[in-house]
Amino acid sequence: MKRLTAALLLGLVLNAPSFASTATEAALADDPVAEKRLLGLSEELRCLVCQNQNIADSNAELAQDLRHEIRGMIKAGKTDKEIIDFMVARYGDFVLYRPPLQGNTLLLWGGPIALLIFGLVALIAYQRRRATRVAAQDQPLSADETSRADALLKELDTK
Amino acid sequence: MNRYYWILGGFAALVVLLAVGLNLNPRDVPSPLVGKPAPAFTLSQLAEPDKTLSPQDMRGKVWLFNVWSSWCVSCRQEHPVLVEFSRKVDVPLIGLNYKEVRGDGEFDMSKMPAEEEKKLAFQRANQWLSQHGNPYKLTVMDLDGRVGIDYGVYGVPETYVIDKSGVIRMKHTGPISPEILTQKILPLLAELNK
Numbered sequence: 001m002k003r004l005t006a007a008l009l010l011g012l013v014l015n016a017p018s019f020a021s022t023a024t025e026a027a028l029a030d031d032p033v034a035e036k037r038l039l040g041l042s043e044e045l046r047c048l049v050c051q052n053q054n055i056a057d058s059n060a061e062l063a064q065d066l067r068h069e070i071r072g073m074i075k076a077g078k079t080d081k082e083i084i085d086f087m088v089a090r091y092g093d094f095v096l097y098r099p100p101l102q103g104n105t106l107l108l109w110g111g112p113i114a115l116l117i118f119g120l121v122a123l124i125a126y127q128r129r130r131a132t133r134v135a136a137q138d139q140p141l142s143a144d145e146t147s148r149a150d151a152l153l154k155e156l157d158t159k
Numbered sequence: 160m161n162r163y164y165w166i167l168g169g170f171a172a173l174v175v176l177l178a179v180g181l182n183l184n185p186r187d188v189p190s191p192l193v194g195k196p197a198p199a200f201t202l203s204q205l206a207e208p209d210k211t212l213s214p215q216d217m218r219g220k221v222w223l224f225n226v227w228s229s230w231c232v233s234c235r236q237e238h239p240v241l242v243e244f245s246r247k248v249d250v251p252l253i254g255l256n257y258k259e260v261r262g263d264g265e266f267d268m269s270k271m272p273a274e275e276e277k278k279l280a281f282q283r284a285n286q287w288l289s290q291h292g293n294p295y296k297l298t299v300m301d302l303d304g305r306v307g308i309d310y311g312v313y314g315v316p317e318t319y320v321i322d323k324s325g326v327i328r329m330k331h332t333g334p335i336s337p338e339i340l341t342q343k344i345l346p347l348l349a350e351l352n353k
Contacts, residue, residue: 051185061258
């Protein structure tokens with residue numbers, strides 16, 4: 001048992017350098033509140049290098065730099081809004097995963113709702129037109145038609 | 160029959176929308192910095208590390224600010240265009256060497272002392288310029304990429320056109336092609352230098 005513990009300890013010591021590379025990432029981890037803010041903020045921000053990832057997910061160099069930057073700003077006591085504004089001032093609205101509602105994003109925000117309303121209106125209009133068309137065609141059978149139908153049914157029965 | 164024209168029309172509209180959307184360049188993100196003063200910095204010059212440069216030093220001149228690095232593959236593609244430009248056009252071209260060492264990805268930065276990074280960065284940048292030609296009036300060194308962040312750099316190479324009053328008038332992300340140079344940058348430089 002003692003040997004095993006010694007071996008484990010030795011392993012830890014020998015592997016120590018590999019912990020060093022994560023030291024910077026861990027620097028703020030001892031402040032869970034700040035780390036949570038960092039995570040929240042970086043999930044809202046797009047990594048411009050790999051555009052479909054946010055800064056929290058991305059391992060791109062720039063994303064790491066920006067996380068580092070956000071950490072610094074959190075430590076300096078900046079508010080979330082100040083940090084977001086800092087990013088927007090440099091990288092534009094595109095950096096936001098939730099683009100603000102403004103003139104040039106109206107189609108983006110309103111488009112899906114407009115399409116949904118258009119679809120519903122079209123569906124209702126179609127159903128109404130169909131209902132009146134069906135009602136107009138739904139006449140009782142004439143005497144002639146009744147006798148033909150009866151004849152056809154009888155023919156089926158005798159088979 | 161009328162109804163089918165409707166559906167066809169809707170489909171055509173969708174095709175047009177997608178065709179336009181797919182032909183846009185997703186890298187072509189409009190920079191909010193255009194029309195704003197060039198962010199301030201004070202960085203060491205590559206040729207003379209004891210000397211620094213700030214955008215204020217360029218006041219009164221129209222200049223180009225080009226972000227490059229020796230590890231940047233597209234920079235190699237762009238470089239002959241810049242060399243040609245510097246020979247023909249009398250507009251100062253200032254280089255911003257962006258994260259020469261730590262941007263490379265070849266080095267374990269946690270094991271590299273700052274002094275060594277600095278030395279290596281200057282050495283690599285100088286070597287690259289002597290190998291490929293130096294179109295820059297001078298280059299400043301942004302070792303940690305902080306100035307890059309202020310300029311919204313996200314894909315080297317990037318180029319900024321800055322006017323006499325220090326305002327960014329244009330930003331181009333990606334390598335400058337001869338077409339972009341003659342069709343967009345040169346006319347703008349001529350206009351600003353009027």
